[in-house]
Amino acid sequence: xxxxxxxxxxxxxxxxxxxxxxxxxxxxxxxxxxxxxxxxxxxxxxxxxxxxxxxxxxxxxxxxxxxxxxxxxxxxxxxxxxxxxxxxxxxxxxxxxxxxxxxxxxxxxxxxxxxxxxxxxxx
Amino acid sequence: xxxxxxxxxxxxxxxxxxxxxxxxxxxxxxxxxxxxxxxxxxxxxxxxxxxxxxxxxxxxxxxxxxxxxxxxxxxxxxxxxxxxxxxxxxxxxxxxxxxxxxxxxxxxxx
Numbered sequence: 001x002x003x004x005x006x007x008x009x010x011x012x013x014x015x016x017x018x019x020x021x022x023x024x025x026x027x028x029x030x031x032x033x034x035x036x037x038x039x040x041x042x043x044x045x046x047x048x049x050x051x052x053x054x055x056x057x058x059x060x061x062x063x064x065x066x067x068x069x070x071x072x073x074x075x076x077x078x079x080x081x082x083x084x085x086x087x088x089x090x091x092x093x094x095x096x097x098x099x100x101x102x103x104x105x106x107x108x109x110x111x112x113x114x115x116x117x118x119x120x121x122x123x
Numbered sequence: 124x125x126x127x128x129x130x131x132x133x134x135x136x137x138x139x140x141x142x143x144x145x146x147x148x149x150x151x152x153x154x155x156x157x158x159x160x161x162x163x164x165x166x167x168x169x170x171x172x173x174x175x176x177x178x179x180x181x182x183x184x185x186x187x188x189x190x191x192x193x194x195x196x197x198x199x200x201x202x203x204x205x206x207x208x209x210x211x212x213x214x215x216x217x218x219x220x221x222x223x224x225x226x227x228x229x230x231x232x233x
Contacts, residue, residue, distance in 0.1 A: 044126070044227040045161070045169065045212050050220070059220035100174055107222045108157045110214070111180070113168035 002026040002112040004096045009117030016086050020117060022079040022096030027112075030054070030074040033099040035110060036081045038092035038119075048094070049081065050107035059107060064090075086121045093118050127151065127213055127225035134231040135203045143228045145196040145213030151223055153194040157216035160189055160198045163227075164209045173198060200230065208232040 008020040020036070036048040049070040050059045058070050069082040079096055093116040100109035128146040135141040145152070145160075152158055160173035171180055173189040176196065186201040196215070200207050213225040 045163075045214075045224045047214075047222040047224065050222075061221065095168070100171065100180070106216070106220050108216050109159050109171065109174045110161065110169070111171050113170075115168055 002098060004098065004112060004114035006094065006096045006114045006117035009094065009119045011120045011122060012086055013123050014086060014088060014121055016121070017082070017084045018086065018119060020081040020083065020094055020096075020119070022081075022114060024077045024079065024096075024098070027098065029072075029077040031102050033104040033107070034070075034072060034079045035097040035099065035107060036068075036070060036079075037095045037097050037110060037113075038090075039095070039116075040089070040092040043092075046092075047107065047110075050099075051079070052105065053103050057105075083119070086119075088121050091119060091121050127215060127223055129211075129213060129225035129228045131226070132229045132231065134233055135200075136233045137203050137205065139203050140199055140201040141203060141230060142197050142199045143211055143213075143230070145198070145215075145225045147194050147196070147215055147223070149194060151194075151215040151217040152191060152196050154218065155216045156191075158189075158191055158196045159214045160187075160196075161212045161214065162207075162209045163212065169212070203232050205232050 096114040097110040098112040100111040163169040
């Protein structure tokens with residue numbers, strides 16, 4: 001079965017950096033686009049970033065563009081999110097999510113989700 | 124891209140039907156048929172229950188149904204069961220390689 005396990009969350013000061021990882025198994029990782037979605041405390045879900053199955057294109061939510069970088073290593077079945085210049089408003093649970101459709105060219109649907117990793121930005 | 128608008132709460136008794144609305148604009152729901160719905164039990168991973176406006180992924184029970192009209196999408200949960208109590212989020216493609224979510228609706232089974 002599909003399994004997505006996030007890691008790398010923690011507490012970081014404003015302006016700091018964190019790198020999240022997501023280990024994927026149970027499906028052909030290199031065939032699917034992947035997303036990061038977050039949920040701030042007491043708030044709803046927010047799409048953060050998408051990467052195509054072959055890593056050829058990446059797309060970002062406006063508030064993270066230029067600060068976050070999504071990437072993947074298909075040889076290791078692993079998705080990453082490099083987060084720089086972190087702000088208090090980035091505090092959230094970050095979910096690694098598999099897209100629904102094979103080789104999706106754009107971010108449409110969020111099929112399988114990991115359990116999430118907590119990121120707290122605080123001094 | 125602005126978030127989609129959902130009512131903060133909805134409720135119904137076991138066996139009843141409840142409909143949750145999701146209002147967007149001509150730039151998202153009104154422009155594309157890439158509307159989806161997610162069920163989220165707090166502390167657990169969210170679950171896709173509807174995609175392509177009204178299609179159910181394999182394994183999702185048929186008491187979930189959905190449609191859209193103009194800039195508004197709707198999710199109906201029929202034959203309410205205790206396990207349907209959860210937060211529900213709508214989502215739509217919004218063009219320019221962006222996706223927007225609704226603020227979420229807390230469904231309570233009375």
